[in-house]
Amino acid sequence: MTAYVPSLLGGALIGLAAALLLLLNGRVAGVSGILSGLWRAGSPRLENAAFILGLAAGPLLYLATFGRFPEIRVDAGVPTLIVAGLLVGYGTRLGSGCTSGHGVVGLARLSPRSLVAVAAFLGCAIATVAVMRLAGAS
Template identity: 60%
Template sequence: MDAYLPALGGGLLIGLSAAMLLLLNGRIAGISGLVAGLARPGERWVADAAFLIGLVLGPPLFALLAGHWPVMRIEGGWPVLAIAGLLVGFGTRLGSGCTSGHGVCGLARLSPRSIVAVLVFLAAGMLTVALMRVAS
């Protein structure tokens, strides 16, 4: 059970922060929307920036509390990561949101559009894993 506690704690913090952003600011915690909001300075810019800064400070806070950095394994090189990032950015615009906006907030609000989006995300992920296993 101890192996699942960090994931449980992280999930609780994500849910709490998404709920607080919605209840206190009336905003959906979709990261792609918050990042896009930084390009449009206005009254929401400070809140968007604060939320995103909090995301960036997550790993250093983890390192401070746990005594080590989170374990991450990235096997792709920079060109693959750059292409993947561009595809994710294109997909979030095409899908009117990202996994955080649709998966965390949209599903909680029972949004039909988010339910369809999450089903597409999951199907695409499963198909990608299946194809990568066949290719290797």
């Protein structure tokens, strides 16, 4: 039971941060939009940079607090990770947002577009896991 506490706390903090950004600044916490806003004219660049730096500081704060990172195993090679990252970026542009914007904030705002986007994200994820399990089983 206690193994889920860090995930629960992390999710609560993400929700709190997204709610505060929306309530205090009137902005949706979509990471892809905030990241692309660093290069877009007329966008609040200082706020966007602070948000991205805060995301990058999170692992450093974790390391300072706990002294080490949990073990994470990635079986894919670097070329696969690069292709996967490019596909995620393309999908983010195609879907007009990422999982944080649609899944965290869009669903909370009862956005029909976000509901469709999240259903597509989850459907693709479920299909990918099923295919990978079948491929590993043979």
